Amino acid sequence: MRARVCVLASLAVLLLACPKKDDASSAPSASASASAAPIAVVDAAVLDASAWSGKYTAIESTLYVTPATRDAGLKFRGEDASAGLGEGDLNVAVDPTTHAVTGDLTGPFGDATIDGQRDKDVVTFTVRPNKPSDDSFYGTGEAKVDGGKLIGTLHVSRARANIIREGSFSLSPKN
Numbered sequence: 001m002r003a004r005v006c007v008l009a010s011l012a013v014l015l016l017a018c019p020k021k022d023d024a025s026s027a028p029s030a031s032a033s034a035s036a037a038p039i040a041v042v043d044a045a046v047l048d049a050s051a052w053s054g055k056y057t058a059i060e061s062t063l064y065v066t067p068a069t070r071d072a073g074l075k076f077r078g079e080d081a082s083a084g085l086g087e088g089d090l091n092v093a094v095d096p097t098t099h100a101v102t103g104d105l106t107g108p109f110g111d112a113t114i115d116g117q118r119d120k121d122v123v124t125f126t127v128r129p130n131k132p133s134d135d136s137f138y139g140t141g142e143a144k145v146d147g148g149k150l151i152g153t154l155h156v157s158r159a160r161a162n163i164i165r166e167g168s169f170s171l172s173p174k175n
Contacts, residue, residue: 052171
């Protein structure tokens with residue numbers, strides 16, 4: 001008898017604790033749903049892409065010097081040189097587990113290795129020459145995955161910063 005009373009009491013508690021489907025108080029309030037943070041939706045194909053390749057185009061770049069720095073006596077003049085101009089190849093791969101970025105480039109910036117990281121649809125990396133010297137180009141790159149392509153910019157200079165270049169790229173997924 002005592003077990004039957006405990007079971008009936010438990011059922012009563014469950015029935016009273018569960019809201020009815022037509023109970024208006026069970027619906028979320030407008031303020032509760034308005035305060036919820038929006039959820040970013042990223043295309044699954046974008047997240048699945050792990051390697052891209054294509055061309056970059058290198059052009060002359062500029063260095064902005066603030067008026068205060070210029071007035072303090074800085075007299076920077078980049079060399080007027082044809083080095084680091086033109087088209088080259090760029091390959092980028094992302095480890096699907098660690099999101100580490102690796103790759104390489106060849107062409108007007110020389111043979112170089114890239115290392116970096118991917119965070120959702122943003123890829124950032126460094127550019128380091130395979131054979132370092134004063135004439136080698138060093139720098140950074142940043143890109144965004146857009147429509148399955150990796151689109152971005154390289155910012156490099158020679159080791160002595162006497163030649164400054166930038167390169168734009170739009171890479172396609174590798175098959």
